[in-house]
Amino acid sequence: YDRRGAPLPPGPRGLPVLGNALQVPTAFSWLKFTEWAKTYGDVIHVSALQCSFIILSSREAITDLLEKRGAIYSDRPIIPMAGELAGSAKHTPLMQYGDRHKEGRKLILGMINVRNAPMLHAIQEAKAAQLVSRLAQDPSNFSRHIRWLVASVVLQITHGLIIDSCDDPHLRTVQEGMDEFSRMTAPGAYLVDSLPFLMHIPEWIPGAGFKKEAREHEERDTKIMEELWNLVKEQVAQGTALPSFAAELIQKNPDPSSDEEDMYSRNAIAFFSAGSDTTVSVINSFLIIVAQHPEIQRRAQSEIDQVVGHARLPKLSDRKDLPYLNAVLKEAHRINPVGPLSLPHKVRQDDNYRGYRIPAGATVLGNTWAIMHDPALYPDPHKVHPERYLTPNEGGEKINPDPRDFAFGYGRRVCPGQMLAEGTFFIAAAAILSVFSVSDAVSLDGAEINYEGGGIISHPCPFRCNITPSRRRRGTSNCISLTCTQWLILSILRCI
Numbered sequence: 001y002d003r004r005g006a007p008l009p010p011g012p013r014g015l016p017v018l019g020n021a022l023q024v025p026t027a028f029s030w031l032k033f034t035e036w037a038k039t040y041g042d043v044i045h046v047s048a049l050q051c052s053f054i055i056l057s058s059r060e061a062i063t064d065l066l067e068k069r070g071a072i073y074s075d076r077p078i079i080p081m082a083g084e085l086a087g088s089a090k091h092t093p094l095m096q097y098g099d100r101h102k103e104g105r106k107l108i109l110g111m112i113n114v115r116n117a118p119m120l121h122a123i124q125e126a127k128a129a130q131l132v133s134r135l136a137q138d139p140s141n142f143s144r145h146i147r148w149l150v151a152s153v154v155l156q157i158t159h160g161l162i163i164d165s166c167d168d169p170h171l172r173t174v175q176e177g178m179d180e181f182s183r184m185t186a187p188g189a190y191l192v193d194s195l196p197f198l199m200h201i202p203e204w205i206p207g208a209g210f211k212k213e214a215r216e217h218e219e220r221d222t223k224i225m226e227e228l229w230n231l232v233k234e235q236v237a238q239g240t241a242l243p244s245f246a247a248e249l250i251q252k253n254p255d256p257s258s259d260e261e262d263m264y265s266r267n268a269i270a271f272f273s274a275g276s277d278t279t280v281s282v283i284n285s286f287l288i289i290v291a292q293h294p295e296i297q298r299r300a301q302s303e304i305d306q307v308v309g310h311a312r313l314p315k316l317s318d319r320k321d322l323p324y325l326n327a328v329l330k331e332a333h334r335i336n337p338v339g340p341l342s343l344p345h346k347v348r349q350d351d352n353y354r355g356y357r358i359p360a361g362a363t364v365l366g367n368t369w370a371i372m373h374d375p376a377l378y379p380d381p382h383k384v385h386p387e388r389y390l391t392p393n394e395g396g397e398k399i400n401p402d403p404r405d406f407a408f409g410y411g412r413r414v415c416p417g418q419m420l421a422e423g424t425f426f427i428a429a430a431a432i433l434s435v436f437s438v439s440d441a442v443s444l445d446g447a448e449i450n451y452e453g454g455g456i457i458s459h460p461c462p463f464r465c466n467i468t469p470s471r472r473r474r475g476t477s478n479c480i481s482l483t484c485t486q487w488l489i490l491s492i493l494r495c496i
C-alpha cells in the first residue's frame, strides 16, 4: 500500500529508500523482470531510490495500458544526464508526449510511408546490391559492411548523402555522436542519473565536470545537425540536391522560422540515431540464426531460388512471395529482441488498473522479452522455429502472433521507422542468402556468441562467421557484378 491507501501492484520486497535498486541487475534486467512476473504476476511494481517502476509482462496488460490508455501512458521518463543536460530530450524519441512530439512523428511519417515506398525501395535495393559486392570482395569485414548498408540507406533518405564507406566524415561524426550517447546512458555511468537534484548544481563547482561534458555534447550534437542541414540547403539552392527528407522540407518551406528549422534538422537526424544500431542489431541476429541452423538457411535459400531465380538479386516486391524467409526474419526479431524492454514510457497521472494504483510519474516498461518468450504464446519459445508462423492456429487459439507487433514498441510511441527498418532488414537478408552461405558464427575468441544486455538496445557482441558464395550460385558472379555496375551507373545518373 502506498500513502494514499490503494495497493500498488505486487513486487519483490525492497530496502528502505534504496527499494529494489540492489536486486535489479545492471545487465539483462528483463530476465529478472520475467522471473519476477512468474511470482508476482504480469503487472509488478519495483522501486529504486523512491522512484516507481511498473513492469508489464503480458500482451493484455501492455494493450490495456500503453495502447488503450495511451493518452496518459505516452510520456518519457527524465534521463538527467543524456536527456536533460546533454539535450537528447529535445529529440522526438526522448521528448515528452505533446504537440511537438506529435509534430516530430508526423514529419518522420511524412517520409516513411506507402506513397514513398518506391523511392525508399529503390535506395534499399541499390545498396543491397552494393552490399553483395562488398561481401564478395571482403567477407571477413561483414559487420562493417552491414553497418555501412544501414547508415548509407538512412543518410541518403534523410540528407541525400551518398556514403561510400564507414570512413565517410559525415558518417563518422554522426556515429561518434551516437556512441557518446550510448556511453552516457550506460547504467551507472553518471551519479546525476540516480540523484537528479545534482542537475541543478552550477558547472563551476568541483565535481560538476559532468555538466561541462553534457554541454559540450549538446554543442557537438547541434553542430552536426546544423552542418548537415546547411549542406542540403546549399545543394537545394544550387539545384544539386538529391531527393531527401531534408531537401523536401527545405523546398516546401523555403523560409522557415528558426524553431521550424530546428525541428526539421532534429528529426532528420532522429532517423539515424533511432534507426541505425537497431537495424544493424537485427541483421546480425539473423546472420547468427542462419549460421547456426543450416537447415533453416537451406530452406530459405531454396525458396529464394524458386521465386527469384539465379539471374537477378531479390527485390522488395518479392517479399510477399517468400513466406519462409519472412518467418525467419520474425524469429530474428523474437529470439533476441532489439528492444527487450522497448523504450520506457511514463504515466502522466495517477491511474487504477485491476484494483491497483499506478502512481503518476512512474516509469512503465513493456517487457517485450517476456512476451516473446511466453510459452503460452510461443510454444517452445527458446527454439528457433520459423515454421511456427506458417501453420494456421488451431482451435481459434491465438498463438505465435507476429512478433513485430511487439518488437517496434507500443501505443502512441510505436516506432515510426518500422517500414524503413523492415525493408532494409528484408533486402539485406534476402540478398545475402541469395548469393552466399553463412556458417561458423562464433564470438571473436571462438566461444558462444553473447548479447550485450546493459543498454536499451540489445545486440550481439562482436562475432565472426564465414560468408562464402553458395556453390549453386558461383556461376552467377558475373550477373552479380553486372547488377552492381548497373546500380552504380544508376546512382551516378541520379546524382547528375
Ligand code: HEM
Binding pocket: 092, 093, 094, 095, 105, 108, 270, 271, 272, 274, 275, 276, 278, 279, 282, 338, 339, 342, 343, 344, 345, 407, 408, 409, 410, 411, 412, 413, 414, 415, 416, 417, 418, 420, 421, 422
Ligand atoms: C529493427 C529496427 C528497429 C526496431 C526494432 C525499432 C524499435 C523501436 C522501439 C521498440 C521503439 C520504442 C517504442 C515505444 O516507446 O514504445 C522505437 C521508437 C522509435 N523509432 Fe524505431 N526501431 C527500429 C528502427 C527504426 C528506424 C529505421 C527508424 C527511422 C526513422 C526509427 C525511428 C524511431 C523513432 C523516431 C522512435 C521514437 C518514437 C516516439 O518516441 O514517438 N526506428 N523504435
